[in-house]
Amino acid sequence: xxxALLGRQPAISIAELERxxxxxxxxxxxxxxxxTEEPIDIQRLGGTQKLGVVVAKFPLDDWxxxxxxxxxxxxxxxAAYDGKITLGISAYGFHTTSRDVQKTGLLLKNKLKxxxxxxxxxxQDVALSTATAHHNKLGLSDNKxxxxxxxxxxxxxxxxxxxxxxxxxxAARDQGRPKRDAFVGMLPPKLAQILINLAAxxxxxxxxxxxxxxxxxxxxxxxxxxxxxxxxLAQKMIxxxxxxxxxxxxxxxxxxxxxLATADAxxxxxxxxxxxxxxxxxxxxxxxxxxxxxxxxxxxxxCDHIIGTFLKNxxxxxxxxxxxxxxxxxxxxxxxxxxxxxxxKNVEKFGFTRVPLTTVSPExxxxxxxxxxxxxxxxxxxxx
Ligand SMILES: C[S@@+](CC[C@H](N)C(=O)[O-])C[C@H]1O[C@@H](n2cnc3c(N)ncnc32)[C@H](O)[C@@H]1O
Numbered sequence: 512x513x514x515a516l517l518g519r520q521p522a523i524s525i526a527e528l529e530r531x532x533x534x535x536x537x538x539x540x541x542x543x544x545x546x547t548e549e550p551i552d553i554q555r556l557g558g559t560q561k562l563g564v565v566v567a568k569f570p571l572d573d574w575x576x577x578x579x580x581x582x583x584x585x586x587x588x589x590a591a592y593d594g595k596i597t598l599g600i601s602a603y604g605f606h607t608t609s610r611d612v613q614k615t616g617l618l619l620k621n622k623l624k625x626x627x628x629x630x631x632x633x634x635q636d637v638a639l640s641t642a643t644a645h646h647n648k649l650g651l652s653d654n655k656x657x658x659x660x661x662x663x664x665x666x667x668x669x670x671x672x673x674x675x676x677x678x679x680x681x682a683a684r685d686q687g688r689p690k691r692d693a694f695v696g697m698l699p700p701k702l703a704q705i706l707i708n709l710a711a712x713x714x715x716x717x718x719x720x721x722x723x724x725x726x727x728x729x730x731x732x733x734x735x736x737x738x739x740x741x742x743x744l745a746q747k748m749i750x751x752x753x754x755x756x757x758x759x760x761x762x763x764x765x766x767x768x769x770x771l772a773t774a775d776a777x778x779x780x781x782x783x784x785x786x787x788x789x790x791x792x793x794x795x796x797x798x799x800x801x802x803x804x805x806x807x808x809x810x811x812x813x814c815d816h817i818i819g820t821f822l823k824n825x826x827x828x829x830x831x832x833x834x835x836x837x838x839x840x841x842x843x844x845x846x847x848x849x850x851x852x853x854x855x856k857n858v859e860k861f862g863f864t865r866v867p868l869t870t871v872s873p874e875x876x877x878x879x880x881x882x883x884x885x886x887x888x889x890x891x892x893x894x895x
Pocket of ligand 1: 695696697698721722723724725726727728742743744745748774775776777791792793794817
């Protein structure tokens with residue numbers, strides 16, 4: 512059993528986990544339990560910040576009692592260890608302070624005498640940041656330990672981290688690419704991973720992105736083991752994707768097959784086979800403030816036409832059951848409400864059904880940063 516600490520938008524993160532692992536449930540508001548014994552590589556998951564193997568489960572209690580149990584357990588477990596252990600402790604969902612969490616580590620340090628020396632990572636907060644855990648390589652070897660102590664609604668779990676999201680590699684893939692384009696948009700690599708996993712969790716084969724832009728989805732799909740097929744209306748974007756994927760193949764030494772071509776997604780004829788589709792479609796123009804009602808009606812109608820025509824065209828060319836994850840625009844008003852594309856209520860009309868998810872409802876799959884007007888609504892579909 513694993514516990515996953517979910518990203519900034521936990522509903523999107525848990526949806527990804529449910530698609531990949533099936534047997535997943537909420538544990539408090541920011542974590543999920545994954546019921547598998549198989550090893551999990553956190554770097555394949557866009558929405559999980561930290562991952563740990565559950566080593567103990569307790570009834571609900573306060574930090575002090577849990578802390579005592581941790582000290583008793585690990586002072587025994589590490590008593591015979593000959594060498595240095597680096598330890599970080601992160602508490603989630605507790606009413607406690609960073610000082611109290613740090614105190615748990617200090618008590619343990621004092622109890623460990625003899626040949627064991629404990630280096631404690633200082634807690635600025637009750638939980639170590641992803642950056643701190645990552646830079647200290649916690650969870651990546653036996654003597655670099657991060658304890659993830661998570662309080663759910665009805666119990667508490669203690670887990671030993673098996674790794675943190677590799678923010679250095681993600682930033683390098685995002686900012687180190689030779690070709691970027693602020694106007695076309697900057698799909699974060701994490702969100703591209705989530706889209707791919709939402710579409711087709713376990714079947715690396717050939718993945719199509721029909722609005723490939725600068726190639727972020729294709730790049731992440733290559734890293735996940737897919738052959739990739741990208742098309743875009745603009746030749747410039749195909750050139751950008753080519754440059755970015757050449758760079759990735761050289762720097763990361765990956766050998767998936769790449770096919771790129773210009774095509775209008777509304778009438779393209781794609782070459783078979785297409786085993787999965789993951790795409791961030793045309794999102795309309797960017798806005799820095801909420802648009803006027805008439806402007807919103809115009810942009811929404813335009814996007815609905817382009818994306819609806821694309822979906823129909825795509826459905827005609829897919830085998831029944833082919834998984835498709837699509838990010839489409841939704842617009843956020845100043846009161847926090849969203850205007851959706853009409854087509855999201857009618858995906859059946861376009862030849863698709865929604866993939867049922869038990870951990871979240873479809874309306875929760877809206878990705879946006881606090882300052883963004885245009886959100887990305889994630890549709891998890893399959894060809895009818
Ligand atoms: C939001 S961007 C996608 C960005 C992409 N995820 C990336 O990694 O850069 C949308 C892309 O759709 C393309 N596009 C717009 N209308 C299109 C159409 N009818 N058919 C195909 N591509 C289209 C644009 O050229 C643009 O590259």
